[in-house]
Amino acid sequence: MSFKIAIIGAGSVGFTKKLFTDILCVPEFKDIEFALTDVSEHNLGMIKAILDRIVEANGLPTRVTATTDRRKALEGARYIISCVRVGGLEAYADDIRIPLKYGIDQCVGDTICAGGILYGQRNIPVILDFCKDIREVADTNAKFLNYANPMAMNTWAAIEYGKVDTVGLCHGVQHGAEQIAAVLGAKSPRELDYVCSGINHQTWFIDLRLNGRKIDKDELIAAFEAHPVYSRQEKLRIDVLKRFGVYSTESNGHLSEYLPWYRKRPDEITRWIDMSDWIHGETGGYLRYSTETRNWFETEYPQFLEAASKPIDPQKRSNEHASHILEALETNRVYRGHFNVKNDGVITNLPRDAIIESPGFVDRFGINMAAGITLPEACAATCMASINVQRMSVHAAISGDIDLLKLAVLHDPLVGAVSTPEEVWQMVDEMVVAQAQWLPQYAHAVPAAKERLSKSAVKTREWAGAARRSVRSIEELRAEKAALKQAV
Template sequence: MSFKIAIIGAGSVGFTKKLFTDILCVPEFSDIEFALTDLSEHNLQMIKAILDRIVEANRLPTKVTATTDRRKALEGARYVISCVRVGGLEAYADDIRIPLKYGIDQCVGDTICAGGILYGQRNIPVILDFCKDIRELAEPGAKFLNYANPMAMNTWAAIEYGKVDTVGLCHGVQHGAEQIAEVLGAKSHSELDYVCSGINHQTWFIDLRLNGRRIGKDELIAAFEAHPVYSQQEKLRIDVLKRFGVYSTESNGHLSEYLPWYRKRPDEITRWIDMSDWIHGETGGYLRYSTETRNWFETEYPQFLEAASKPLDASKRSNEHASHILEALETNRVYRGHFNVKNSGIITNLPQDAIIESPGFVDRFGINMTSGITLPEACAATCISSINVQRMSVHAAISGDIDLLKLAVLHDPLVGAVSTPEEVWQMVDEMVVAQARWLPQYADAVPEAKERLSKSKVKTRDWAGAARRNVRSIEELRAEKTALKQAG
């Protein structure tokens, strides 16, 4: 087979390498072309060198190109994969820093909450540019695979306004299933069957079966509480499981941001999170992790390049959906996964226009979703709160309506639990001004926002959050890695 895959945001080096090696684990795909594109020439050259080394070491005919000219990369592409982070870590730091001044403590801030909503405002204009290029330059009927957060907002914009065949992809369901299989004592993940449905990062395991036997709420609670690690790292998720009756896909830290109950007071935050790793609820945890990862990669790049000389091992193919979707579409080997698409009746008790995440099957005929799923009422209610925020956020990003943007942030569950309307109005003004270079749709609103900020009497505070850690230096990371090796 010979076709072209364009990867936008390919400078996300580690993730691009994973997608690349996964796809080349499909025997029929050895002769395809990968077109890498990114704003950073430096990152592009690093990832191209790694991928070229993989191709050379495995004696493959695979073609790899790299260019900062996105339109050139998209020419003739059958598949387009996006893993962009608009504004990079600089804008992301403001997504965490500014809300903290108003008492809003986020662990990740990339899905909803104040940070996730502003992230969407930066992404959506760019996503629509991608879609325009895909319509004009890619192979007719090209499929857009979006990995970028905020997943639901980006996918919503691409489908509704970009008019491109789009699917949103995430690995939260797989990671949650791996946890469940472990606590239930499964010998392999294949022993666990499940139906998981909801919206991205708020997806619910509504039917669980281990070797065909249905797993109930009480058995699952007991299994998690008995686990020596998860009983401490996932306290909040376990509490939601007890109250809702079903387990959520998302990590302890992520889930805490989407609900109005667990991060509303500093003392409550420290009660529910675990500091053994960033993902369990640390303030700004993902920002710290991302910063350390970038610094580490830059320093240790020669080792990453050397590792690329190893032969491909199909047994190490990851559970990221992209390679499996492409394999099913091109070879008709059926794949079952969980995908982000427009609802349109798939989940009966969620809005029809929402982007949902639910099971589907892929073959030559496309992605075929399982319809008629009904969520437990508490799960649906929680999802609907987020969907309403997502809808307003998408419409604000499209229209450049700063008042609608403020209403979207006001209706966010965690923001609403912490902040007053006056604080929300000022916070949004401050975030829009700080990120103006990435928010072209709000250009006309920025001068008035600056004027309001100069006269505002809303008090803020200099707060690092309830559980903030400093970014570790390369030397600290190296010492920690050495210690782990010696201990293990």
């Protein structure tokens, strides 16, 4: 087989390498072309060198090109994969820092909540630019695989306004299933069968079977509470399991910021989170992790390049959906996964226009969703709160309507639990002004926002958050890694 895959945001070096090696685990794909594109020529150079080393070490005919000219990379591409972060860590830092001034403490801030909504405002105009290029220069039947957050908003914009065949992909379902299999004592995650459905980062394991035996709520609660690690790290998820009757896919920290109940007071935050890793609820945890990862990669790049000389091992192929989808579409080997698509009645008690995450099967005929799923009422209600915010956020990003943007932020569950309308109005003004260079659709609104900020009487505070850790230096990271290696 010979076709072209374009990766936008290929400068996300670690993730691009994973996608690349996963795809080359499919024997039929050895003769394809990867076209890498990114706004950073520096990052492109690093990732191309790594991928070229992999190709050479494995004696493959695979072609790798790299360019900052996105349209050139997309020319004739059958598949386009996006893993972009518009504004980079600079804008992301404001997604965390500014809401903290108004008492909004986020762990990740990339899906909804104040940070996730502004992230969407930056991404959606760029996503629509991608879609325009795909329509104009990619293969006629090109498929757009979006890995970028905020997943639902980006996918919603690409489908509804970009008019491109799009699927959103995430790994939260797989990670949640691995946890469940572990607490139930399974020898392998493959022993667990499940139906998981909802919206991205709020998907719910509504049916669980371990080696064919149905697992009920009480057994699952007991298993999590008895686990020596997860009982401590996933306190909030276990509490939601007890109250809702089903387990959520998303991590303890991520889930905490999608709900209005667990992060609205500092003392409550520290009660429900665990500081052993950023993903369990640390204030600005993912920002810290991303900063450390970037610094680590830049410093340790020679070691990453050397590691690329190892042979590809198909047994180590990851459970990221992309390679499995491409394999199913091209070879007709059927793949079952969980995909972000427009609902259109797949989940009976969520709106038809919403972007859902639910089970589907892939073969030569495309992605075929399993329809007729009804969520438990509490799960549907929680998803609906986010869907309404997502819909307003997408419409605001398309129209550049700053008043609609403020209403979207106001209706966010955690923001509404913490902040007053006056605070929300000022916070959004401050975020739009701070991020103006990445928000072209709001250029007309920036002068008035600056004027309002100069006259505002709303008080803010400089606050690091309830549970903040400092970014670790490279020396500290090396010492911790060495200590862990010695302990093992």
